[in-house]
Amino acid sequence: MRRGDVEYLIILGLCLSGLYVATTGLVMDLFGLHRFLWHAYAGYVFVSLAALHLALHWDRVTAYLRRRLGRSRMRPRPDVRARELERLPSGRRQLILATLTGLGGFLLGRLTPRPPTWESADLGQRYHAWSKPGASSLLSAALDWGPRPEPYKRYPGVPRVALPDPRGFRGLSVEEAIEARRSRREYAPGALSLEQLSRLLHAANGITAPSRGFRSAPSAGALYPIETYVIVHQVAQLQPGIYHYLVPEHALEQIRVGDLRSAVTLAGIGQEMLGQAQVCLVLSAIFQRTRWKYRERAYRYILLEAGHIGQNVYLAATSMGLGACAVGAFLDDMLNELLSLDGEEEATLYIIAVGRV
Ligand SMILES: Cc1cc2nc3c(=O)[nH]c(=O)nc-3n(C[C@H](O)[C@H](O)[C@H](O)COP(=O)(O)O)c2cc1C
Incomplete structure (x- = not known):
């Protein structure tokens, strides 16, 4: 040359x-x-x-x-x-x-002509105004908002993994965990124990009042629209892959086996911590669970609930000496596809990476 x-x-x-x-x-x-x-x-x-x-x-x-x-x-x-x-x-x-x-x-x-102002561009703001109680809610009451779906999602026929009892652990107090909590984006090598994962899932979405089915995080109308998936990279006794948290049994359903570190990092727009963390909890919403009752306000409640769960995970991780980081920046379609979700009836909302620090 x-x-x-x-x-x-x-x-x-x-x-x-x-x-x-x-x-x-x-x-x-x-x-x-x-x-x-x-x-x-x-x-x-x-x-x-x-x-x-x-x-x-x-x-x-x-x-x-x-x-x-x-x-x-x-x-x-x-x-x-x-x-x-x-x-x-x-x-x-x-x-x-x-x-x-x-x-x-x-x-x-x-x-150069100016781009539209945020008032006209921000659909969120319009949605917020539209979902205020008022004339639109009277109109929306006349619409058919569909039936109430099943309260629990299940994957029939897939292998199940029972999780150990999450209760009885004494880590940091709530006050100490709130003070110590930080978003951690670097993780130490090694595996999480199944007990640690069990506690994280219980804090996220576990049943705390079995007689009524109430859970660790509050939910509008106790309708619990949020599902929890675990992308496992390194957890003792678990094969790497994707698991669904089966809430009523406090168990995991194995829906995919394989090393997904690159796939989840790619879906997370290259945020490397998603491949380094020992697990990534992915929260999704089944919108109809809340929509049939709360109609146009459902979307507000669903996002708020994902936030409640996210904070529970942060505090539970901190209390156990682990690190967590919330991730809202991801490619929705890619992440939905990874979890085989249609992105309409059920869509991913939030990832929380958790790992050893
Ligand atoms: C809704 C939401 C989305 C977030 N998305 C990301 C993200 O995509 N990547 C990231 O590194 N941190 C993300 N974070 C973490 C914030 O950057 C972090 O909470 C903030 O910097 C404050 O730091 P602290 O959590 O240590 O107090 C997100 C936090 C929230 C609440």
């Missing part, structure tokens, strides 16, 4: 990796990600290519510097391209070019 080809390839690489850095930067900003390794890696590639580019054109750069600094003792070597020096833009041309570019950018910014 000739040197000219290499230079063109480097420039192409610079353009592509620069574009990648910019795009992943936008994604980071859009989703408010704390860490995004794809962005960082693209940055390293960009910087390496830029360094290579600089090294290959070192003669030109030094010639330019010599000229600009005007040091006579730094005279260019006779073989250093005099022609290239001539091609360098003069100071005046540079000034005009910079002024025109700045002016162009300013005009472009001024003349």
Whole structure:
């Protein structure tokens, strides 16, 4: 390969990796990600290519510097391209070019039509207003909001794993756990015990009042729309894979076996902690469980309930000396597909990574 080809390839690489850095930067900003390794890696590639580019054109750069600094003792070597020096833009041309570019950018910014304001773009705000009690709720009362579904989801015919009794553990007090809780994104190697997972699931969505079926986290109308799935990477006595938490039996249903570290990281927009944590709890909602009764307010309640459960998991993890991190930034379709959910009747809402720290 000739040197000219290499230079063109480097420039192409610079353009592509620069574009990648910019795009992943936008994604980071859009989703408010704390860490995004794809962005960082693209940055390293960009910087390496830029360094290579600089090294290959070192003669030109030094010639330019010599000229600009005007040091006579730094005279260019006779073989250093005099022609290239001539091609360098003069100071005046540079000034005009910079002024025109700045002016162009300013005009472009001024003349580009403004995007719609958040008031018109934010569907959430519209939903919030629409779901207030008022005229719309009178109208919505006339609609058929469908039947009440089964309270518990089951996967018939799949292998089941009984979970140990979660009660009796004495970790940090509530006050201590609240003080100590932090989102932890780095985890130590090793496995979680089945007891630890059992306690996490009990805190998340377990039954605490068996006679009435009431659970650890509150639920509007005790309708419990949230399902809990566990993506297991490393738990003693469990094969890696996906499990569904069968609430009434306090057991796990094994719905898929396999190493899903890359798949869940990918679905989590490259957030590496999702593959490093020993487990990822995924909360989904079966919307109809709440919708048949609370109609247009159902969506509010469902999200609030996922939040209650998320906090229970955080505190239970902290109390056991584990680390947790909530994740709201993920690719919904990819995560739904991973769990074989249709994304409409039942959709994923929240991931909570839990691991050893
Ligand atoms: C709804 C929600 C979504 C979140 N999504 C992410 C996420 O996608 N990635 C992440 O690293 N942290 C995420 N977090 C964690 C927050 O960044 C974290 O709670 C915040 O920085 C405050 O830190 P603390 O939890 O240690 O108090 C999320 C937290 C909440 C409540």
